[in-house]
Amino acid sequence: MKKSQFLIKLTPYQESFYNEWMLNPSRSDYNMVLDQSMSGALDIERLNSSLVRFINNHLLMNSNVLNTSDELIWKSRPLLSEDAQIITYFPQELSREELLNLVLEPFDLEKDLLVRFYVIQLSDERYRIVYVLSHIIVDGLSGNSLYDEISNYYNNPTYINPVNLFEQARLHENLNHQFDEIFRKGKNEMSSFWKKQLEGIENIGFKFLQTSSISKEHSHINRVKEVRFEFLENIFLKVKQLTRNHKLTPYTYGQMILAIAIHRISGIEQVGINYPVGIKEGKDLIFGAHVNTIIKGYHFTSKTNLSDLIDQNLNYVTELKKTKAHYLPVGEIIRLAPTSDILEFNFVQANLKDIFFNYEGTYNRIINSDLNVDLPGKIIFEQEIKDNQLNCRVKYDHFELDSDLVSQFIEIYKKLFVQVLDDILENKTKTQISSYDLLNKDDYQTLLHDWNSTMAEYDTTVTLHELFERQVDKTPDHIALVYEDVKLSYRELNERSNQLAHYLLQNYEIKADELIPLCLERSEQLFIGILGVLKSGGAFVPIDPDFPMDRITYIVGDTKARLMIGEKNTIQNLYGSKDQIDDLSIISLDSSGMEEILSSYSIDNPKTDVGPKDLSYVIYTSGTTGNPKGVMIEHGGVVNLVEFMIKPHRLNEYTHVGCYSNYIFDAFISESFPVLCHGNTLWLYSNRLRRSVSELNEYITENGIEVSFIPPVILRELLPDTSLQLILVGGEAFPDISDLNHENVILINECGPTETTVCVTYHHYDKDNNPLNIGRPIANTTAYVLDRYLRPVPEGAVGELYIGGVGVSRGYLNLPEPTDEKFVVNVFQSEEEKAIGYNGRMYKTGDLVRYLPGGDLEYIGRNDFQVKIRGYK
CATH class of the missing domain: 3.40.50.980 (Rossmann fold)
Structure with a gap:
């Protein structure tokens, strides 16, 4: 058979996979892994022979991509010989690192056979088979058929694909002709649909699922983790009612809840959820990637209610079907979006069923999930319907996302899923999205009260x-x-x-x-x-x-x-x-x-x-x-x-304290009066010393000064030669000093606006070396991280910092309106606090912060100018 017989143009959707591979040829996140263990009399030679026949009988399984000057073409490889050894056999169990290295090996789409087969002997009659395929030759639509086909070749030595190679080539070419005709007639209408649909869509970002302390673990640890959960029959039957009454399928409903959760946690108003759609015409099986990725936009305002979202969904589905816009390849869709990086949160209608290779003579089959590496992004929500329940799986990159924050996000999703469902079925569709609380009772207690238990x-x-x-x-x-x-x-x-x-x-x-x-x-x-x-x-x-x-x-x-x-x-x-x-x-x-x-x-x-x-x-x-x-x-x-x-400044330990700040700044109060009210000695730096780091360090050393406030802007210059034992930093962003030796210096980051008496939080920098960590509230001070609706946000989510406690100022002199705007009634004041007249007011700082796991606050920036930066304003 001549190789030139099979030169077939890639479909636009296969081209998307190839183009992404070209941007990063070493990527392995499109490696699809089929990993199962089984007992029995597995015949390795017979298995190898069956896989050779399987490869030779499926056109794309035995092809590579040829990049010509004007188009991308599938070029068939020579047929494998009958005795070709395509299984790599290991006579004993491999380490986790060795296994991971096998499945993470990238495919060269232009040169490699795009499937690899491994068989590992676990014991006398126990095997682990690991098959790795490039996503460009298989997709979720053909998953079931793939398992059946591979099993058929093993179980029946005379089995051959009923669709021969010539017919496969013809079907593939027909498919391309159909797509060409669809685009010729409707591409302009498709483009118009996506321009309108994606107008204003924003980068969501992953800030609310990340911490700066996530460690990049060793390479032998799989980056991909998964969490599974389900909604049982009673919930599923309720969801099915949405289809009849509101044209919401279980899939579109689950996707809508994901958009609500993202909106409420991130503050993003124009949320895009991307999801795959099958685009193959006809019923004939052709292996290969025949899916496109498209984006559904969810548009929120402070007044958006459930009815609005239901209408948005109906309008989207109607227009999508009318315009056939789902055919437009994702690369072209992205070019019509206001920003390119919007394929961040995926929601997939998947097949999570336990599908096995039904090899004759095997039993005790187990599906292994520890080698799932096909995660082209940071997180993906998958949903399936099985046995009258909704099964869900969340896969995420735990090198990039914090597992605790992901688990919390999933719990919020589950909570909203049930709450919104009940409201819709009870005809409460005018319920505003802003009215839903994200925190459960325990989290509410922790964030609002336990972490603000600062009374002293x-x-x-x-x-x-x-x-x-x-x-x-x-x-x-x-x-x-x-x-x-x-x-x-x-x-x-x-x-x-x-x-x-x-x-x-x-x-x-x-x-x-x-x-x-x-x-x-x-x-x-x-x-x-x-x-x-x-x-x-x-x-x-x-x-x-x-x-x-x-x-x-x-x-x-x-x-x-x-x-x-x-x-x-x-x-x-x-x-x-x-x-x-x-x-x-x-x-x-x-x-x-x-x-x-x-x-x-x-x-x-x-x-x-x-x-x-x-x-x-x-x-x-x-x-x-x-x-x-x-x-x-x-x-x-x-x-x-x-x-x-007195305690964090260690004034019981250190006697001599420097005073750097200009007295028109309130940091001057924190520098000087703890010293003067405790019997220590305050060294007031002259302006000449404040202008020269070298002279300042010399003065500090000569006079045995142990503690001093140092402005962040000169900290890096001062640190290498300083004799200070403790340095107080604040007023501006803490600089990155990770490359400097500061082992012998205690560094304390102190933060707070003038309106709340100098300092409201403090943090020992050396605890985690996170320059953005501003720590916890000082005594008799409370901190609340709230969204635009004045509702507390969960750990990891960015919100505005509100400060309560005894340090909240009386307000602005002669300015009643700004005072009323910025100093508000504390709706979170407890009954105990009311009884003693404490914590009745909050100051709206304008600072964007978030709670890190454990209770420390991380500073993000100011919200004065409402600049959107990767998932927070």
Whole structure:
């Protein structure tokens, strides 16, 4: 028989397989594995002979792809000789790694025989047969026939395929002619259908099924895992009712539930589910891939209800049938989509039945599933109907996806499957998709309450300055503050700030919540000013002397300040703008006259009526989208922060602590006041040191500084030469330092918006080396990860972070509408919390985060600009 007799064009769908192989010739995820064990008298020579006849009698089984200049062609290989040895026989059991290597061996579609046969002797009369076929020559539609055919050749030595090679070639050519005619008549209409159907379809991504800690296991471990579950007869019979009443088949219903689950977990509104469709015309068996992949779009809004989705499905099916759009090859469909990477979630109507090779003389057959490697993607949902129940299998790449998160996703799918089914059958089709809870009772308890069980004792009767005064009584002669050549003991710092406080009280009669701007350079005067204002009963408002004048005047006007505290160098420009800040008294702490005046005032602690519910400071946000907003922070939240930070900052262990931040940022509070309220020494870095990493490291070493906040932007540069024992990082994204040696340094990532008192979560970086892990809430702080409907999302799913607890600020100064928008009633407040007046409000942060398995939070980014990035906004 001449080879030239059989040159047949590939179908468009076979071309899709070939083109994907060309992009990655080493891929093995299209290897289909038939793996069974059996006992009995299996005749290896007879089996080999039967497989030779099987190959020779099936055209595509014995062909390769020829890539010509203008088309792809099946070119038949020479017929195998009768004594060709095509079985690889192993006389003893193989290791798992050896087996996996066999099935992962890729096929060269242009050169290799596209099927491989292995027989492994397990014992005297026990065998394992492993057949590996390229997907381009077999598909799910021909699966049953494949098992029957291969069995027939073994059981009957005279059996031959009733459809000879010439007839197979003719059938294949006819098939191509049919496709050509279909495309000639209707390709434009097909393209129009897909453009409309896929409009707006988004990348879903797999973020909600992944963790950064997934380890790439050794190569001898199969990447593919599977989970099986079923819906029993009572559920199946309910699903069948959907076909009569709503034109939803069990398959389309299961697919719709997958879309709902993805939408609710990922937040994606335009969800595409891809699925295979058989496209072979006629009933004659022709081995080969005769399936196409198409995409059904599900379109969600905040108001979408079940009826809307049912209508979408009906319209889709009607138009698909009318236009015959399922014929358009997947490669061309993708080109019509707004984004190319949308073949992410697969839903397949599969045959999961236990089909055996019925070899004569064998028994005790077992189907092995540990070598399933045919997963061209990361996850696939498969469904079959068998014995009045729905059987489901989820296959996924556990090198890429977290098994716990996949299991959770499956449980959510199962929960929604039943809930939605009952609602449809009870004619509750106006139920909005947003109304379904994703969490079961146990998960709800864990995420909302157990992981927020942070209540801890702290002094609820004291203010920040009183906390400092208590420490002064304990360690009056310890050095509290060092700035360049200035060293102040606790007693000295307290007395000088007391004198300022008494001056303010006597001359201005400061009342609780009165706002007093500070415009100070870095020096000991900074702390004298802050403590003096607090001790007088007021709240300080930090202003950077380098601020533009219009910003300074805006803050002064917004605070309705009567006086400002500055220094000679910082207030010069203010006098030139007196017309903009009329009636503002300006105090210069370092003027000779003021120093003399203050020295005459009492050094005793002043007595005021200020309490924990009064303001301690107001910090203005950056104002990048308009005027800055003044965030009002009460004493109680700061005291909770200060008392909590003693332990993670290891202030019982380390004495000398550096202070890096500008005091206009609230990180300054977390750096300095835990130190000053615990008897340690605070080293205030000069601006010169803050501008030079080498000089800063030298200063830290010379003075034995053990703990310091370091901005993320300079962490990589500082780490290699630092002598610090503990570094606090926050304010920006934690940098990747995995390539740097930091074994001797404790790294703590602290995160939180100004609106919730500096820090709401902290994380020891060395625990998992995940720079995005921001850890867990601090004491008396709660964290909620919610979707756009304010419903809690499960582990792994991205949502917006809402913060509750004692650190939630009073709101924005003079801005009731933004305050009402961002500070909302905490609907998750427990009855116990209500009884004690705790955790009644939440702050809407605008930060996208997710819970990692175990309870840590992972930072994703901001949602201000609503940018879609692989499965989250």
